[in-house]
Amino acid sequence: MKKDTFTIGFMLFALFFGAGNLIYPPILGINAGTAYWAAMSGFIITGVGLPILAVTAISFVKNDTRELADRVHPLFGLIFTSIVYLAIAPFFGIPRAATVAYEMSIEPFLAGNSSLALFIFTAIFFILVFLCSINPSKMVDQIGQYLTPILLVAIISLSIGSFITLDTPLVSPNGKYINAPFFTGFMEGYLTMDAIAALAFGIIVVNAFKERGITTRKDLVKSTLKAGAIAGISLIIVYGSLGWIGSKMATYGSFTNGGEILSRAANIIFGNFGTLLLGSIVILACFTTSIGLVVASGEFFSKTTKLPYNWVILTVTIVSFFIANQGLNTIISYSVPVLVFIYPIAIVLILLTFLDKLFGGAKAVYRGVVLLTAAFSLYDGLTAFGFELQAMTKFMEYLPFFPLGLGWVVPAFVGGLIGLFVSKWKS
Incomplete structure (x- = not known):
C-alpha cells in the first residue's frame, strides 16, 4: 500500500x-x-x-x-x-x-x-x-x-x-x-x-x-x-x-x-x-x-x-x-478577476467542511458564511475587472484586512455567527 x-x-x-x-x-x-x-x-x-x-x-x-x-x-x-x-x-x-x-x-x-x-x-x-x-x-x-x-x-x-x-x-x-x-x-x-x-x-x-x-x-x-x-x-x-x-x-x-x-x-x-x-x-x-x-x-x-x-x-x-x-496575456487578464471572486468562496467551503461538527452541519451557517463572503468577494472581482465602485469602496475601506485583499474575512465570520443564531432560534 x-x-x-x-x-x-x-x-x-x-x-x-x-x-x-x-x-x-x-x-x-x-x-x-x-x-x-x-x-x-x-x-x-x-x-x-x-x-x-x-x-x-x-x-x-x-x-x-x-x-x-x-x-x-x-x-x-x-x-x-x-x-x-x-x-x-x-x-x-x-x-x-x-x-x-x-x-x-x-x-x-x-x-x-x-x-x-x-x-x-x-x-x-x-x-x-x-x-x-x-x-x-x-x-x-x-x-x-x-x-x-x-x-x-x-x-x-x-x-x-x-x-x-x-x-x-x-x-x-x-x-x-x-x-x-x-x-x-x-x-x-x-x-x-x-x-x-x-x-x-x-x-x-x-x-x-x-x-x-x-x-x-x-x-x-x-x-x-x-x-x-x-x-x-x-x-x-x-x-x-x-x-x-x-x-x-x-x-x-x-x-x-x-x-x-x-x-x-x-x-x-x-x-x-x-x-x-x-x-x-x-x-x-x-x-x-x-x-x-x-x-x-x-x-x-x-x-x-x-x-x-x-x-x-x-x-x-x-x-x-x-x-x-x-494568447497568454488575454487568458490571464480575464482569469484574475474570476479567481478573486470564487477563491474566497472555495476557501470558506473547505474550512466549513472541517468545522462541520462544531455547528452540527447547520445549513444556516453555510448560507450565512457563503452569502456574505460572495457579496464582498464579488466587489473584489468587479474592481479587478476594472469597474469603479467608489461608493462601495469608501465602505469597504473600513473593513479589517481590506488593504491586504482579505476584506471578506470578517463578513464571513459575521455570516457564520448570524447563521448559528438562526439555526439555534429555529430549533
Whole structure:
C-alpha cells in the first residue's frame, strides 16, 4: 500500500504543478528580495496548504465537490461547482497551461511570436491530452509512475545548478512586498488556481484509493492525507527552489513574467541545454496538469449532463484549444478577476467542511458564511475587472484586512455567527 500511496501522492503533485506554479514563484522571489521567506510562507499557505485541505475535504464526502456546495443549497451547488470546473478547465486553467508550455519551450527558439506556431503546438498538445484522458483509471500509473519522476529529476537538476551558479545578493523588496510581504505572498497563491483545482482533483485521488480496495471513510481520509503530504512536501521544495531562483535574478535585468526569469536563469546556468531542460520541465508540468483537469471536468459534466464521457472531454479539449490561441496575456487578464471572486468562496467551503461538527452541519451557517463572503468577494472581482465602485469602496475601506485583499474575512465570520443564531432560534 505504501507504493500506491507514493504513486498517488506523486500523481497529485504532478496534477497541481502546472503553469501557474511555474511562473508565479519566480516573480514572487524577484519582487520580494530580502523579504523572500516571509512572502514565500504566505504563498505556501494558499498555494500548498489550502489545496491539500481541499483534497482532504473531498475525502469526507461520498461523491464530489458539488456535495460540499450542496450544503448551502442544491442550486448553489450546481452553479458554483460548474463555475469552478469551467474556470479551471476549458476557460482558464487548461488554455493557460498550453500557452505557458508554448511560450517557455517553443517560442525561445523562434525568431518572433508566431500565431501559426502556437496553433500547431496547441493542436498537437491537445490531441495528446485528449488521448491520455480517455481512460482515467490508467492516468494514475501514467503520471504517478512515469511522468512525475522525470519532472522531478528535471526540476532538481535546474535547482541544484541555480544554487551553485547564482550567487548574487538579494535586493530590497519592492511594491506591496515592502510593507506586507506575507499577505502579498498569500494573495499571489490564489493565482496558481490550486485550491479550486483541488476541489476537482480530490475525487480523482479518492477514486484511485477506492480502486485499490480502500472504502471506509476513516481509511480514505487517512490515505488521502498521506498522499496529500507527499504532494505538499514536493510542492514546497519546488516552490522554494523556483522562488529562490527568482530572488537571485534581480541583478540580471528586468523581466515581465516568471517565464522570462526562468528562461534566463536556465540559460545562465546550463547554456542552450538549460533552455531545453526548462522546456521539458514546462511541457511535462503543463501536460500532466491539463490531463488531470480534462479528466476531472469530464467526469463532472458527464455525470451532471448525462452525456458520454468521451464526448464531454472532446468538447473540453476543443474549447481549450480555441481559447489557448487567444494568447497568454488575454487568458490571464480575464482569469484574475474570476479567481478573486470564487477563491474566497472555495476557501470558506473547505474550512466549513472541517468545522462541520462544531455547528452540527447547520445549513444556516453555510448560507450565512457563503452569502456574505460572495457579496464582498464579488466587489473584489468587479474592481479587478476594472469597474469603479467608489461608493462601495469608501465602505469597504473600513473593513479589517481590506488593504491586504482579505476584506471578506470578517463578513464571513459575521455570516457564520448570524447563521448559528438562526439555526439555534429555529430549533
